[in-house]
Amino acid sequence: MAIAASAPVQRRRINQARFSPWLYLAPAILTLVVWIYWPLVDAFRLSFFQWNMLPTSPQTFVGWDNYQRIFALPKFWQALRNTGIYVLGLLPLAVLIPLALAIYTHDLSPRLRNIYRAIIFVPMIIAPVVAAAVWRWLLDPNYGMVNALIEWFGAEPVKFLSDPKVAIWTIIAITGWKLIGFSTLILSAANANINPALLEAARMDGASKWEIIRDIRLPLLSSSVLFLVMMTILLGAQWSFGYINVLTGGGPLGATTNIYYLLWDFGFSTMSVGWGSAAAVILFLGFGALAFVLFRLIDRYSFHDN
Amino acid sequence: MTTDAIKAQLTLARPLRRKAAEGIGLNSAAGHLVMVLLSIVCLFPVYWMVATSLRPANAIFETSLWPTTMSLENYTYALDSIPILRMLINTLVVSALTTVVQLLTGLLAAYAFARWRFRFDSLVYTAVALTWLVPFQVVMIPNYLLIAQMGLLDTISALILPNFASALAILLLAQAMRSFPKEVVEAARMDGAGSWRILWGVMVPNLRGTIASLAILIFISTWNEYFWPLLLTRTADNSVIQIGIQMFMTSEGNQWGPLMAASTLASLPVLVIYIVLQRQVIQSFMKSGIR
Structure with missing residues (x-):
């Protein structure tokens, strides 16, 4: 039963x-x-159609035309090159400097360290639009504080946002400003997690401070570093999107356009759905391939504590 | 090991240790200097925003660190020229609803992954995780068209709908639930509790910490969201505060005072959350990575 x-x-x-x-x-x-x-x-x-987003107008099939046109567009290659510049420019700000800071400041007293932590994290929670507005004000060529400081040192004021050679670096710097505290905290946390017995043992063996950093700290930090490098490569150009939109609109002369901004531009300024979608497909495939390679690399090259 | 050897080691170690201590003293002075500089770089722009917003209109271009005279002129101007209060309320509604719904769908989905093995479970899990990697700009045109078809352009609900679920919430909660002790769940099941009751009666109360930190993260990132509203909203009354800020930056010129006042108002709620829950905010951001 x-x-x-x-x-x-x-x-x-x-x-x-x-x-x-x-x-x-x-x-x-x-x-x-x-x-x-x-x-x-x-x-x-x-991406295979031509259409201007109006519900009343017809969608015309154009085959691979949109793709061909995009690849033939100098603007596309400029945006692609700029995307690379964004990523390369962000790497020092989002990874290298935070790494140095994390290692350099690891023996500060816990009380003060908490205060620094709280302060350098502030840019991370500030909205991108607010950050853009504030930096626009600070960098204003006539009345901005940064140029006031530059002139006080006796140099010529810089047109941070309207000089085609400077503008992209300005956007990179603002993007980096948002991230630097965050990356530092990630790496500090990883650094603090290193088993003190390992460091003590190395010190007993007479290893110098630099040797300890090179042979113990850096290898043990490598997985966090790789994580941040991957985030920067995959998302770096995306983070800057907001500042481009608010501060330069991709200009001057396309100098700050990147691939994400180009998508936006195709879709909502020129109202060309076909181009926008074709660019989106290209971006998505490229992004996917890059992510795949990076994940494989991380699997292979990260060291672990145990 | 003889006592002599230990003694020898101790005497050797002593000068070494003193040297190390001195090194740390010097180093930490330099370390403090670096951190103070970095702190200034991180904090000054925010301070300058508030300081500028409090200057009277005729003293906007002053460069004194502390406003010599203070006035709320910029705030009254900003409040008069655009419906800031309405926008703040809209932003609050959008952020609060997004947080609640995303947590709900996240809890349900995470529970499915943590509780059962089912057909295609790892495939579905991967499919969820992969959405985290799809850039918003890639899907924005079809999403926009869908909202337009639904007749929801320029509405608050359009701002919330696409964020009904997020890979981040699902993955973080699934991780937390998987590390939840199986014996407790099993014991509840022996007592005759169904899966629904186990979720709400056993899992959720025990995951309060994770849920709270996720809530903070979702709320702050939704509050700061800018592009989706920029695409969708047409009228100031149906907009969020981030769009309001933008209205003071025009190609003809910037109204610096009101711009800084609006920016300050937009940042205030997030800064208050940060000051009150500082440790939790930092932790929740660090746990989830950047995005």
Whole structure:
């Protein structure tokens, strides 16, 4: 009788195990499919059409035309090159300087360290638009504080946002300003997690401070460093998007346009859905390939404590 | 080891240790200097924003570190020229709703991953994780068209809808639930609790810390969000505060005073959260990476 009673219970449990997970997953999956996966497919489809986004105007199939045109566009190559500059320019600010700071400041007293932590984290929580507004004010060629300081030292004021040679570095610096505290904290946390016994042992063996950094700290920090490098490469140009939009609009003369901004420009300034979608597909494929390679590299090259 | 050897080591170690201590003293002075400089770089722009916003209109271009005379002129001007209060309320509604809904869908989905093994489970998990890597700019045109088709352009709900679920919330919660002791869940099941009751009665109360830090993160990032609202909103009354700030920056010129006042108002809620919950805010950002 006990067996007879347990059989339906068992069956119910199996049925439950079959359907329940999907019920719990449904709201999340539905959202992600509707707002991310379906749009990806749709972007792919639209990249073969010519259309100006007006519901009344027809969508004309143009095959690979959009792609050909984009690859023939000097603006596209300029944006691609700038995307590279953004990433390379951000690496020192988002990884190298924070790494040096984290190692250099590891023996500060915990009390003061907490105060510094709290302060250098502030840019991270400030909204990108607010950051852009404030820097626009600080960098104003006529009345900005930064130029006041430069003139006080006797140098010529700099047109931070309207000089084509300078503008991209200004945007990179502002993006870096938002990130530098955050990266420093990530690396400080990793640095503080290093087993003190290892350092003590090395010190006993007569290793110099520099040798300890080179042979123990850096290898043990490598997974955090690789993580930050990957984030910077994958997302660096994306972080700068807000500042480009608010501060330069991609100009002067396209000097600050990157690939993300170009997408925006195609889609919503020129209202060319086909170009925008084709650029989106190119970006997505490139981004995916890069992410794949980076994840493989991290798997292979990161060291672990134990 | 003989006592002699230990003694020898101790005498050797003593001068060494003193030398190390001196090194640390000097180094930490330099370390403090570096950190103080970095702190100034990080904090000054925020300070300057508040300081400028408090100067009277005729003293906006003054460079004294402390405003010589203070006035709320910029704030009254900003409040008069655009519906800032309305925008702040809109932003609050959007951020609060997004936080609650994203936590809900996140908890449900995470529970499914943590509780059961089912067909395609790792495939679905990977598919969820991959959405985290899709740049917003890639899907923005189709998303915009969808919102337009639904007739939701220029509405508050359009700002919330696409953020009903996020990979970040699902993944973080699933991680937390997986490290939750299985015995506790098993014990609850023995007591006859169904999966729904185990989730809300056992899991959720025990994950308060993770949920709270995730809530902070979602709220702050939604509050700071700019591009989706920029695409969708047409009228100031249906906009969020980040769009309001932008209205004081025009190609004809900037109204620095009101611009700084609006920026200060937009940052105030986030800064208050930060000052009150500083440790949790830092932790939640660090746990989730950048984005």
